[in-house]
Amino acid sequence: MRKIIVGAFTSLDGVMQAPGGPEEDPTGNFKFGGWVPHYFDKTLEDMVGEMFSKPFDLLLGRKTYDIFAAHWPYAPEGDAIGPLFNRINKYVATRNPNLKLDWQNSHVLRPDAVSAVKALKDGDGPDLLTQGSTDFLKTLFQYNLVDEINVAVFPLILGQGKRLFGDGAFPHGWKLVSSKASDNGVTINKYARGGEIVTGSFAFDEPTEAELERRRNLT
Template sequence: MRKIKILEHISLDGVISPGEQNEYSQDFTHGGWMAQYRSPEGREAVVEAQGDNFDLLLGRRTYDLWTGYWPKAGNTPIANSLNAATKYVATHQPDDLEWGPVGNLGADVIAGIRDLRSTDGPDLIVWGSSTLTSVLLDQGLVDEVVLIVYPVLLGRGKRFFSDSVDPRELAFVSTKTLPTGALVNTYRFVGALRTEA
């Protein structure tokens, strides 16, 4: 069985939109907030978190954004691994996916992910894809979450976890501090949130 691992760049208040200004929404005016925290150690942490061999699970918007960037990003370990990975995209229009290799999840995305997870193969990595990450967490399909946490408060933007799904609990696994002040925190998925009776 494959593991599903979510990796996210995230602010202290839960915003996961590190891209260019207006990349995700016309209302998001803090694009590029993550740039000042980039470092060789951060790149190494991302490569380590992804592993040597993986496939991607992506929402359609993240896939389309990445299609315009990663195939042209040059010969780097991150670009090479992302370009080589099979991309499984949550989409109703699988016929127009250009950046490959591409796998098909089928019309029922959750059933397709369950079937894919049950096969032999490399881990499945999820980047961005805020709608997909919330669904995967809600359905109990996530094994591990790696949050690269930056010391900024953004106030608004795309959130890691939708407020329309039930609360979930994670167990702390490890942390690593980067020279820029960012933290790489790894968690294991536990399940529904437990509260005092």
């Protein structure tokens, strides 16, 4: 069985949109494209290198695929990521089942993204790594298909934009596997699936009259 591993850069308020540059994804009048390069250092370089050090295939939403396909095949000579991304399989979620993809080793997830991803997970092959793909990630979290989350959280609040999580994600506990911080204040965390959510309470065994009144007034 293959794992689905999420790789994500987010702001403190969970925004993932357009980390690499102003023209990457300005949709929704997003004004802060390119918020990652200022913070990128050896620690983040090592994080990316570790994610790409083991065999993997890419699992992408259509918009992120378009961004990658317009960039990585044209990377300058000596770039390590371009040839790697050209060589591996790229599985793409799209609402257009007849879409033709020109980038080598690219495949549309058919007949629909969820059933196709489930089939990939149950089959043989390397793990499936996501990059970007905020809309597609919401579907993966909704159907409880994610096995590991690698998230770098940057010390800034963007206030608007496409976010890592949205309403409808499958409730689930996660276990922190590792954590480190860069000199620039970016925290890099790896999470593995941790089982059912465990709840508890700090309330008094016997609620006060004030507490009972508060509960009655809840809307």
